[in-house]
Amino acid sequence: MLKDWLLNIVTTIHSLKTENLTWKRDNQEQQAALKQAQVLAEKALIAELKKRSQQLKHELTILQTQHTAELLMFKTKCKQDVKDYKQYLASLDQLKHSIQSSYTHLPEAIAFTIHHHAKYLLNEMWETTEFEEKMRREIQLIRFMSTVHEDARLYLEGETKEILPERTLKFIEKS
Numbered sequence: 001m002l003k004d005w006l007l008n009i010v011t012t013i014h015s016l017k018t019e020n021l022t023w024k025r026d027n028q029e030q031q032a033a034l035k036q037a038q039v040l041a042e043k044a045l046i047a048e049l050k051k052r053s054q055q056l057k058h059e060l061t062i063l064q065t066q067h068t069a070e071l072l073m074f075k076t077k078c079k080q081d082v083k084d085y086k087q088y089l090a091s092l093d094q095l096k097h098s099i100q101s102s103y104t105h106l107p108e109a110i111a112f113t114i115h116h117h118a119k120y121l122l123n124e125m126w127e128t129t130e131f132e133e134k135m136r137r138e139i140q141l142i143r144f145m146s147t148v149h150e151d152a153r154l155y156l157e158g159e160t161k162e163i164l165p166e167r168t169l170k171f172i173e174k175s
Contacts, residue, residue, distance in 0.1 A: 099148060106165075151167050
């Protein structure tokens with residue numbers, strides 16, 4: 001009985017191996033075609049990856065070139081902005097000296113207050129990022145500086161008897 005049982009197991013194993021070999025023989029062409037297709041697919045994938053890699057390198061080069069150009073333009077703009085800001089500050093210093101020379105009796109604190117207000121308006125204009133707001137602030141600064149110059153001119157020409165730049169001080173008060 002053990003012998004029959006072992007014989008059945010061996011027969012079953014043998015028939016499974018035979019079946020497996022028969023299947024491999026019958027499907028050998030299909031397996032070879034699949035392996036060939038897999039090799040071709042791998043080669044195609046490698047070629048596609050190389051092509052895509054080259055495209056990405058090209059795009060990266062273009063982006064780097066654009067970034068370099070934009071950075072250069074930004075640096076140039078910033079340098080010009082700093083130069084313009086320095087000129088504005090120099091102009092405001094001239095404004096302070098003009099006030100001090102026009103109103104020799106004027107307390108220094110008032111001249112500094114007027115100068116400080118002009119600097120405040122300049123900084124507000126400079127730090128604003130929205131175009132319309134920047135224009136509004138610039139017009140406000142121009143009006144203030146015009147008012148200061150007009151007060152000084154009227155005082156120097158004797159057309160006003162006021163001992164203080166009243167219009168300028170009212171402008172500051174409204175702000």
